[in-house]
Amino acid sequence: MNLIFRLAWRNLWRQPRRTWLTIGAMVFSNALLVFMISIQFGMYDLMIDNTLKSLSGHMQVQAPGYIDDAKIRQVIPDVTTLAANLRSELGIDTIAARGAAFALSSSEERSYGVQILGVEPEHEVLVSTIPGLIGEGRFLQDSTAAEIVIGQVLARNLKSGIGGELTLLGSGRDGSFAAGIVTIVGIFDTGIPDIDRNIAEIPLHYFQDVFTMEGAGHEIVITAADLTMVDATKPRVEGLLPDDEDLVVHDWDALQPGLKQAIQADLSSAFFMYGVLVVLVAFSVLNTQLMSVLERTHEFGVVMALGLTPGRLGRIVMLETAFMGLVSVLLGATIGGLATLYFGYYGFSYPGMDELGANFNLPDRFYPQVTFSTLFLGPTIVFAGALFAAMYPAFRLRWLHPVDAMRAV
């Protein structure tokens, strides 16, 4: 076996220029794949994180149909008690109850239609990034106070600020007229235009008063330890819901269907491109190995006449390819990894990322991370592609006849 290894290795360096060119093709693809995949997967994670952590959370308990219609009468009765139950039963703190309604909010000068969220101040802090992004003033504290925090775009549009009063007009759960006067105590700046323009938060109990909710709410937001825990947590939550009430649990997939699909759409176009690269590299390997086999026809004839089986010879050819592939994986992963590290430190950006990123809740500069999977996913596929391409030249040897082969020049 040792002999075959040595033969294969030496064969490679008979034609160093050809070997390096073939390795070069693989290293190029590997480095590119490592870098691109690091950037891509890093962005997906950031996109999911930024989108889910701002408001929607990993899971939500809702009344059936609320996800589509978001009508004020599709409620969870006694929402704070259920949320408290879930917190103690599941042993996680990151659970918060909310109510949601639409209202016309008017300052002295301006009126805008706004999505009003009633939140539990002490729990909301743990499920949403909005409380942490208060740029001016403070977040809500008292669950019954007539206070409101609004986005900075809304504040600008309303021409109002901290201490300003807003009138809220809407309709309550029973269709009655709902009105309240609240004081602005905080202004948040999430950088997500939709949220900064359209969302305002008031304390849940005050919300329930104004909109005649009678203790009910619309959603219980649950954030698991991380995204991978969602699938395991969902059935546990479902098991804890009261039997006599008709409630459902939606995971982030259902809450933000655009998010996963945007990633899928982006992934499929990326995989097409990566596939093309791998195919081109495979052609390169096929060409090299076929040439190197054809060159050695005479030599192969001799060793076969001496008793080496075609299977063994084929293994040598495959081994040569594997050596080239291995060198390429190491070099490619190193170069790609170093490039990723560089951008991980200095940040990655391209002209226009500012405007494009905003649509996906991404910042204008991005810091990719090197992980084991981003480092080896691409190169492994290239490696497999190279071995696959070498199969034809290797198996061709089975039809090689020693005598004819020795006659070949």
Place this chain on the structure above:
Amino acid sequence: MRIFGIISTLAWRNLWRNHRRTIIMVAAISVGVWAMIFMTALMRGMVNDMIRDGIEALPGTVQAHHPDYRDDPGINNLLPLTDTQITAAFAEADFAGWSSRVRVPGIASSEQDSRGVTLFGVDPARERSLAAVGSTVVEGRNLENTADKGVVIGRKLAEKLDTGLGKRIVLMSQDPNNEIADRGYRIVGLFEANLVSYEETMVFTGKATIQGMLGITDQVSEVAVLGTDYRNVDQLRYEVEQLIGDGAEVLPWQELNAYLGTMLGVMDGFVLVWMIVVFLALSFGLVNTLVMAVFERVREIGLMLALGMRPANILMQIVVESIMLLIIGLAIGNALAWVSIVPLKDGIDISMVAEGMEMFGAASILYPELQIRDAITANVVVLFLGFLASLSPAWRASRYQPIEAITKV
């Protein structure tokens, strides 16, 4: 000239001496060129669709507003010219379409629910000249004139408000004195749009009707003008600036919708980068093939040199060989691209990721768009860079010392 004929014949014959190698290389080039053109056509189709949809929603390629309108899109920031003056000024101009419109934020309420929307007061005939969103309904009737007292809303909004054709909704907004202005309207038509967000937020009624409700006379928020070519809007912008006069801000669509404007630029950059990356992956194989071809023929080349062929001719022979290889590959690649794109002319249905595409601002049917310009770029990139890549092996071949070359085993 005769020498060129000989060189071409030699190059062509050399190419087919080792037909396997040539076929593999041609296959690689074909796949590469196919991928370049196909991917570009898909991307182009998507982006151009997005821009077309975006321009229909804005609408127009250039818009004029009060300088503060974009920051504070309310009733207080109307254009300084009256609608009558605007109509008189624009009547002479030769635009593909234009429309003056009242556009204010508002709230639409049915008996069931309320939503934040944008209210448009339009002249239906002018809107149709822009092919604007909402100007043609799928159910019910279009608005008839500026005094039409009906409203046209999106199908999705009707669903969310639990209302429908012939039912009444109340529209609420703010008049110039910061008082709430509201009125009941009958829904006369429902429209559909490529993006759900348009269907959810746009509400149209007659211009005079909404002016009456808001208590303004003969004033509008914006003028939208459609040019013939969305890539060249500078001239149009200048003409509109001349017509609208001082005190108004005239902006092209790229600045009104920064996301779309950036997308166009990023896509142009992406297309070139993609082509070069594919070429680089190909180039290793190409150089490798040429190096092998030269290496095999060292003695022959030495002999030709000894017989008096000039080094320049050797160089030319290798380069011609490479160009021939590229041209065959390009021809097949172009044909493949054409054959694979033509059957997709009716669009690729990707509605399974519709909500994801909506995040990109794209519709759920993808129409590949084969642009001659892109196909030419792909061919030029491959030919030009391929020529450069073949120079090094060709140069080496032409530098052989005849005696050494002939005696080389």
